[in-house]
Amino acid sequence: MAMDRLPSARWRLERIPALAWATGALAALALLFAFATDGAAAVLMVLAIAAAYWTIKEARRFTIAPTNDEIELVGLGELTPLLEALPDPALLVDAQSRIVGSNAAARRQMQFEARGQFLTSVLRHPDVLEAVQAAVHEGGTRAVEYESSTQGARHTRCYVAPVTWGADRAAMLVFHDQTARISTERMRADFLANASHELRTPLASLTLLIETIAGPARDNAEERDRFLGMMQVQADRMRRLIADLLSLSRIELDEHVPPSDRADLVAVAREVVDALNPVAAERGVRIELVAPADGLGVVGERFQLAQVVQNLIDNAIKYTPKEGVVRVEIARGGDREETAQAAGRRWDEAGRAALLTPAAVANRSYAYVRVEDCGPGVDRHFLPRLGERFFRVERELGNERGGTGLGLAIVKHIVNRHRGGLLVESQQGKGSAFAAYVQLAEED
Numbered sequence: 001m002a003m004d005r006l007p008s009a010r011w012r013l014e015r016i017p018a019l020a021w022a023t024g025a026l027a028a029l030a031l032l033f034a035f036a037t038d039g040a041a042a043v044l045m046v047l048a049i050a051a052a053y054w055t056i057k058e059a060r061r062f063t064i065a066p067t068n069d070e071i072e073l074v075g076l077g078e079l080t081p082l083l084e085a086l087p088d089p090a091l092l093v094d095a096q097s098r099i100v101g102s103n104a105a106a107r108r109q110m111q112f113e114a115r116g117q118f119l120t121s122v123l124r125h126p127d128v129l130e131a132v133q134a135a136v137h138e139g140g141t142r143a144v145e146y147e148s149s150t151q152g153a154r155h156t157r158c159y160v161a162p163v164t165w166g167a168d169r170a171a172m173l174v175f176h177d178q179t180a181r182i183s184t185e186r187m188r189a190d191f192l193a194n195a196s197h198e199l200r201t202p203l204a205s206l207t208l209l210i211e212t213i214a215g216p217a218r219d220n221a222e223e224r225d226r227f228l229g230m231m232q233v234q235a236d237r238m239r240r241l242i243a244d245l246l247s248l249s250r251i252e253l254d255e256h257v258p259p260s261d262r263a264d265l266v267a268v269a270r271e272v273v274d275a276l277n278p279v280a281a282e283r284g285v286r287i288e289l290v291a292p293a294d295g296l297g298v299v300g301e302r303f304q305l306a307q308v309v310q311n312l313i314d315n316a317i318k319y320t321p322k323e324g325v326v327r328v329e330i331a332r333g334g335d336r337e338e339t340a341q342a343a344g345r346r347w348d349e350a351g352r353a354a355l356l357t358p359a360a361v362a363n364r365s366y367a368y369v370r371v372e373d374c375g376p377g378v379d380r381h382f383l384p385r386l387g388e389r390f391f392r393v394e395r396e397l398g399n400e401r402g403g404t405g406l407g408l409a410i411v412k413h414i415v416n417r418h419r420g421g422l423l424v425e426s427q428q429g430k431g432s433a434f435a436a437y438v439q440l441a442e443e444d
């Protein structure tokens with residue numbers, strides 16, 4: 001777009017000196033003639049010359065003149081290449097609050113068309129406009145923070161610095177996006193608050209139990225044993241919380257690096273099922289594994305995939321009533337949509353949520369593990385929150401069962417590292433089914 005305007009800009013600039021001389025000479029002659037003949041015409045002539053001078057001066061401010069391959073900039077515009085070198089959006093604004101320079105990042109983000117536009121037409125925040133005026137007239141660099149609601153809430157810090165170029169005074173504005181930093185800080189603060197709260201609860205119980213054993217229950221052996229048993233439960237809870245938190249932080253540490261190893265999803269699931277069979281048997285639950293006999297190769301880290309399958313089966317056992325069956329199915333799913341259909345849409349009246357969806361990648365096929373239980377199911381309006389750290393349906397309903405609310409968060413982060421997906425469907429009275437899918441390894 002800018003290139004279309006360049007030839008006419010060159011035409012104008014090359015001719016400005018000649019035009020100016022010719023106009024000046026003509027004006028001087030006309031002025032002499034006018035004074036000699038009519039005073040009013042002379043005054044009009046002086047005004048016309050002043051207007052012409054102002055126009056030429058203004059034209060210089062916004063003109064670009066390409067000479068050969070180089071671009072020669074005039075006035076404040078000469079500072080534009082400096083702006084282009086900045087990765088953040090940057091603007092150069094003159095004393096009349098007009099944009100005289102900008103970089104590509106600013107043009108993209110603020111969607112403005114041409115130089116010469118007023119700053120207020122692209123940005124209306126009063127603190128920024130005030131800082132620009134102050135920088136131009138009083139000097140000194142300022143930083144203004146503001147929140148805007150375009151494309152979701154965004155936090156920006158705008159640095160405004162005075163610029164003097166010859167006789168021109170201007171302000172340079174650099175916009176630094178703070179949204180990601182602020183949301184990370186908030187998440188970290190929330191996480192710390194939640195983690196300390198979760199640890200504080202069993203700790204408070206432990207303290208109370210110790211006081212009781214040391215005080216009123218000191219001489220009652222039966223009571224003491226009962227309280228010691230309760231202390232054991234609270235200590236176990238703290239141990240599980242700490243183990244899950246450590247596990248989560250280890251996973252997050254390399255979540256941005258997808259695994260490149262190969263693993264057999266069927267072998268992984270079989271090992272987990274073998275390890276959990278005794279736990280299930282103790283609760284009167286049977287685990288049924290349905291999987292291809294010759295295995296299924298996926299791209300993934302064996303240990304982490306085992307953790308996914310284990311957490312899903314663990315939950316399923318926990319919620320399945322006596323005599324119930326936990327069904328674990330492993331199969332190929334096809335592409336992303338086919339997999340979501342095959343692994344996550346089986347029950348007609350179930351509520352559903354995609355807890356994690358991978359980016360669409362052409363020609364990528366997935367394998368899934370679906371863990372089905374015949375437990376009480378989850379109310380559909382809680383489904384999208386499963387996988388949030390510390391979220392427990394029971395706590396929302398006021399009947400805690402002692403879970404940490406980190407098991408599904410761990411599953412979600414591992415699957416995310418594997419660039420896979422996580423689905424849930426649940427029907428109250430029928431059961432719940434969680435399905436995790438990861439990339440199928442290419443076959444030779």
Ligand code: ADP
Pocket residue numbers: 311315316319373375376377378386387391392393394402403404405406407408409432
């Ligand atoms: P935990 O089981 O330690 O509480 P999870 O992150 O594994 O933590 O699960 C979070 C919550 O999701 C559980 O507290 C429970 O409310 C719900 N949930 C998970 N799996 C099931 C399931 N199979 N059936 C019913 N509710 C489930």
